[in-house]
Amino acid sequence: MSIFPPPPRRQSNKIMVGRVAIGGGAPVSVQTMTNAPADDPVGTLKQICLAADCGCDLIRCAVPSVRHAAVFAEVVRQSPLPVVADIHFDCRIALAAIKAGAHKIRINPGNMGDWEAIALVVQAAKDAGIPIRIGVNSGSIKHKNSNDARTIPQALCEECIEYVARFEDMGFRDLVLSLKTPDPLGTIAVNRLVAKQCSYPLHLGVTEAGPEEEALLKSAIGIGALLADGIGDTIRLSFTAPPEREVLAAKQLLRAAGLLRDHPVLISCPTCGRTSVDLEKIVAEINEKLRAFTLPITVAVMGCEVNGPGEAKEADIGLAAGAGRMTLFKKGMPQGTFAPDEAVAALLAEIERMVAGRH
Ligand code: SF4
Numbered sequence: 001m002s003i004f005p006p007p008p009r010r011q012s013n014k015i016m017v018g019r020v021a022i023g024g025g026a027p028v029s030v031q032t033m034t035n036a037p038a039d040d041p042v043g044t045l046k047q048i049c050l051a052a053d054c055g056c057d058l059i060r061c062a063v064p065s066v067r068h069a070a071v072f073a074e075v076v077r078q079s080p081l082p083v084v085a086d087i088h089f090d091c092r093i094a095l096a097a098i099k100a101g102a103h104k105i106r107i108n109p110g111n112m113g114d115w116e117a118i119a120l121v122v123q124a125a126k127d128a129g130i131p132i133r134i135g136v137n138s139g140s141i142k143h144k145n146s147n148d149a150r151t152i153p154q155a156l157c158e159e160c161i162e163y164v165a166r167f168e169d170m171g172f173r174d175l176v177l178s179l180k181t182p183d184p185l186g187t188i189a190v191n192r193l194v195a196k197q198c199s200y201p202l203h204l205g206v207t208e209a210g211p212e213e214e215a216l217l218k219s220a221i222g223i224g225a226l227l228a229d230g231i232g233d234t235i236r237l238s239f240t241a242p243p244e245r246e247v248l249a250a251k252q253l254l255r256a257a258g259l260l261r262d263h264p265v266l267i268s269c270p271t272c273g274r275t276s277v278d279l280e281k282i283v284a285e286i287n288e289k290l291r292a293f294t295l296p297i298t299v300a301v302m303g304c305e306v307n308g309p310g311e312a313k314e315a316d317i318g319l320a321a322g323a324g325r326m327t328l329f330k331k332g333m334p335q336g337t338f339a340p341d342e343a344v345a346a347l348l349a350e351i352e353r354m355v356a357g358r359h
Helices: 041-054 066-078 089-099 115-128 149-169 184-197 211-226 245-258 279-290 340-355
Strands: 015-017 021-022 028-035 058-062 083-086 104-109 132-137 174-180 202-204 263-267 298-302 317-322 325-330 331-337
Touching: 021 028, 028 245, 041 058, 041 066, 041 245, 058 066, 066 083, 066 089, 083 089, 083 298, 089 104, 089 115, 104 115, 115 132, 115 149, 115 263, 149 174, 149 184, 174 184, 184 202, 184 211, 202 211, 211 245, 263 279, 279 298, 279 340, 317 340, 325 340
Parallel strands: 028 058, 058 083, 083 104, 104 132, 132 174, 174 202, 263 298, 298 317
Antiparallel strands: 015 021, 317 325, 325 331
């Protein structure tokens, strides 16, 4: 846990996606997208349940055609999470998804045909009482400046704001906006621009970010920088990987940004020539076992006694190695020394006592 408080959040409108609030000071929600075939309700629901178990707040499913709306209706009916319909190219699919019970729809007005058809979708969403996400990506940008890389954030922002104005003209303000690029710096720039120009909640993501390892870093930069600015109401990390991997990483990102404190935070040193125990193994074991706790404390595991407790004095509890043994400390104060194979158990027992409120 950072010793710095999270920054003030940007003031945004609150919208409801089923039971989940987005914006208006609600906790930043995590979402992902299923990738089981759109005509496979069993596979899709299995992914949704797994994502929910990992802490996902809402789920998005592709509805590629009107024919798929029946399967989508079944998914919505059985899903433990609110379901967002992802629609492209055809307003008739959006209408079918709304009728099937979607809790929100995501469209890019730029690829949905004429505004007369979009007006029918807006009216249907209004009648159903559900919000719409306007999603614009740099890959599909239509604005005249879009061929000049330097102006893409500006052009993307202008395009989105133009769409917003059309929705507002139709009396529809139940909106979430997403403006994504595959480049984290572009994502930061465009969201900083749009955040100044409206109060609609923002869905953050770095799109088409690649395989997990690479996408994680791009998302940490793109989404992380915006969260550090207080911008962003819901996030999706886009990995070429199973949906639950995105959810686990998104939760970690929120923890790192100081926006989620749902279990202990583990800090550990990188080790150096002073380290006299197998710290990597010890840290891996502690990391695994801490998942069972929900107490929002900071646990430090350091490779030497001299620098360890001092460097980790902000931690609530920890271990520091020295001369082949490990010292258990609380708030920087030594509590006893243990052999490395006993130290983890001693630390966990002390945390159990903290959980029980005995210390
Ligand atoms: S805490 Fe000690 S062992 Fe770990 S990196 Fe720092 S000096 Fe090295």
